[in-house]
Amino acid sequence: MTEFMGYVRPDGSVGVRNLVLILSGTLYANKVCAHAANIILNSVAIEHPLGRTQVKPDLAMTRRFLAGTAANPNVGAVVIVDHFREEGMTAEDLANDIAFAGKPVATVNIRTEGGFYAALEQTLRYAADYTRTLSDQRREAVPVSKLVFGMNCGTSDTTSGLSSNIATGMVSDRIVAEGGRSIMAETTEWMGAEEWLTSRAVNQEVADKILAAVAHMEARALASGEDIRGSQPTGDNILGGLSSIEEKSMGATKKAGSTAPVAGYLEICERPSNTPGLYVMYGPGHGGESITSIAAAGAQVLVFSTGGGHTISHPIMPTIKATGNRGSFAAMQDTVDLDLSGILHDEYSMEEGAQKLFDEVLATCNGRLTKSEVLKDHNGFAIHRIGASI
Amino acid sequence: MKKAFVIEEQDNVATVVVEPIQQGETVASYGRVKDITVTANQDIPYGHKIALRDIPRGETIWKYGLSIGSAITDIQAGDHVHIHNIESNRGRGDKAKADQTVA
Numbered sequence: 458m459t460e461f462m463g464y465v466r467p468d469g470s471v472g473v474r475n476l477v478l479i480l481s482g483t484l485y486a487n488k489v490c491a492h493a494a495n496i497i498l499n500s501v502a503i504e505h506p507l508g509r510t511q512v513k514p515d516l517a518m519t520r521r522f523l524a525g526t527a528a529n530p531n532v533g534a535v536v537i538v539d540h541f542r543e544e545g546m547t548a549e550d551l552a553n554d555i556a557f558a559g560k561p562v563a564t565v566n567i568r569t570e571g572g573f574y575a576a577l578e579q580t581l582r583y584a585a586d587y588t589r590t591l592s593d594q595r596r597e598a599v600p601v602s603k604l605v606f607g608m609n610c611g612t613s614d615t616t617s618g619l620s621s622n623i624a625t626g627m628v629s630d631r632i633v634a635e636g637g638r639s640i641m642a643e644t645t646e647w648m649g650a651e652e653w654l655t656s657r658a659v660n661q662e663v664a665d666k667i668l669a670a671v672a673h674m675e676a677r678a679l680a681s682g683e684d685i686r687g688s689q690p691t692g693d694n695i696l697g698g699l700s701s702i703e704e705k706s707m708g709a710t711k712k713a714g715s716t717a718p719v720a721g722y723l724e725i726c727e728r729p730s731n732t733p734g735l736y737v738m739y740g741p742g743h744g745g746e747s748i749t750s751i752a753a754a755g756a757q758v759l760v761f762s763t764g765g766g767h768t769i770s771h772p773i774m775p776t777i778k779a780t781g782n783r784g785s786f787a788a789m790q791d792t793v794d795l796d797l798s799g800i801l802h803d804e805y806s807m808e809e810g811a812q813k814l815f816d817e818v819l820a821t822c823n824g825r826l827t828k829s830e831v832l833k834d835h836n837g838f839a840i841h842r843i844g845a846s847i
Numbered sequence: 848m849k850k851a852f853v854i855e856e857q858d859n860v861a862t863v864v865v866e867p868i869q870q871g872e873t874v875a876s877y878g879r880v881k882d883i884t885v886t887a888n889q890d891i892p893y894g895h896k897i898a899l900r901d902i903p904r905g906e907t908i909w910k911y912g913l914s915i916g917s918a919i920t921d922i923q924a925g926d927h928v929h930i931h932n933i934e935s936n937r938g939r940g941d942k943a944k945a946d947q948t949v950a
Contacts, residue, residue: 698929703913703936803877
């Protein structure tokens, strides 16, 4: 049984980080959060452009993203800041949404506090107290079955489907075999590989939901004038050597591994059940929105497979970037954590590559910082939208 | 000798990922299946596929251990395998669209 050292939370989940999250409820509270996080050790701010004048379903979506992020086990305590009173989206509403997690939560309202300075001072006091409290907590040995492992790919190239995606899938298979769970989103990339996913579904209901999700995403794109299936493979894909939509999709979907059962279908940001397995989540191809929805569902760590090299990193979920392209690693090694190009350069086998990636995941869960964490480059937080601003 | 990468045992194509291959060059497989040797019948660019054995018309093209389409002509070992000699079993969206445009 493989173990890692994590922070055991009141609800039984386990964090691989122990952060104080300073969460902005609305864009007009962003800078209070950002200033406080600049000052307080071990805190991180989440800023975003939403939270007001959204149609109801879109506002509810924003709330799922924010609440899910705050509930993530990597967050030890939360300070939520809002600026006025937004119906259906106050700091208290968000605090109630995450009450189940049993972690300390404080709320600050800029208007009630008496303005920017007062709100900033109150936020600093809460965050400072939480940071001291959390500093008493120690990591404990827990089984890998406590992991919810996220997977994503982006800035993909020819090497992605042939090496880093496959290695990612093998890591997922191993975590699931040890009783853990993994989450893959990016519904657009299932298109052409649906049958391979549905054949691994634990029941017909899950299989039907996968097919319905692909149809829905396709219709959504078509309504915006984008014919996804009708343009696959693209001219660039064909020049690059891809001959069919299934060849393209398999390359992406290989990061779902090959042995883990598809235990469930999740709506965006939905938390998986406790049953071990691979969970497939409805979601867009947008990298930031995708990894943010996976973090909001409770994933503590994510592998981002990137043939071209990427800078993406989520603020509270360590985002391990791995590439199978030697040139991309050389160009992007400031932010890409792991070079897996030895697989295609015939220096080690796929299994050995997957072992390197598994070791990196485990080390990261034990506390090794990703390169982007060291740079405080928290660029990967993005909220999916389903309605226009009003 | 040039190389082409094989993902799974049942694959009948390999992908060129280290350096492009010129017609007439000898190509050895590596990855899951090692040391199948074929002679390239055409140039094979980076990222493109080469047949590891003869694939009669109608047979499945295996990559990732999964079907990525079927041969629409008889393919010889060493042939460049691409849209001119294989076709998706799921329909080629870009082609369907082009046909529609012509009609």
